[in-house]
Amino acid sequence: ACEHGRERSQCKECGGASICIHQRKRSRCKECGGASICTHGRERAKCKECGGASICTHGRERAKCKECGGASICAHGRIRSTCKECGGASICTHGRRRSQCKECGGASICAHGRERSTCKECGGASICIHGRRRSQCKECGGASICIHGRRRSTCKDC
Numbered sequence: 001a002c003e004h005g006r007e008r009s010q011c012k013e014c015g016g017a018s019i020c021i022h023q024r025k026r027s028r029c030k031e032c033g034g035a036s037i038c039t040h041g042r043e044r045a046k047c048k049e050c051g052g053a054s055i056c057t058h059g060r061e062r063a064k065c066k067e068c069g070g071a072s073i074c075a076h077g078r079i080r081s082t083c084k085e086c087g088g089a090s091i092c093t094h095g096r097r098r099s100q101c102k103e104c105g106g107a108s109i110c111a112h113g114r115e116r117s118t119c120k121e122c123g124g125a126s127i128c129i130h131g132r133r134r135s136q137c138k139e140c141g142g143a144s145i146c147i148h149g150r151r152r153s154t155c156k157d158c
Contacts, residue, residue: 002008009016020026027034038044045052056062063072074080092098099106110116117124128134135142146152
């Protein structure tokens with residue numbers, strides 16, 4: 001263990017061998033071409049096209065498949081960690097997702113009381129250099145924008 005209480009090879013602060021230049025786990029970094037990333041740019045085990053080990057016969061993630069009785073599914077037929085009735089680990093005492101609860105100071109909430117990834121002041125990952133949602137920015141060619149320069153989901157031509 002390192003001085004930060006982590007395994008040295010996986011510690012970002014120590015520059016561990018398992019951490020790439022993008023500050024991600026080397027094996028899972030798409031930019032570095034990590035071993036866990038398939039030719040489709042997805043996590044190999046979860047890729048339906050590659051027939052990943054985590055994919056069941058129904059074409060779903062095995063642990064989340066209701067038909068397969070996946071371990072992540074509770075008795076109510078919901079994802080166990082987010083089921084309020086089961087008292088899932090991701091649910092706080094206020095009945096909200098723990099990471100998104102402002103009262104609990106969830107990890108997804110920034111100092112401005114907004115969702116960290118969409119906060120312009122914090123420079124959230126979902127905000128582009130133009131100050132817009134990255135996926136919806138025409139100038140950045142966001143994933144929600146089609147070749148006609150319209151929102152993909154409402155484009156008649158698409």
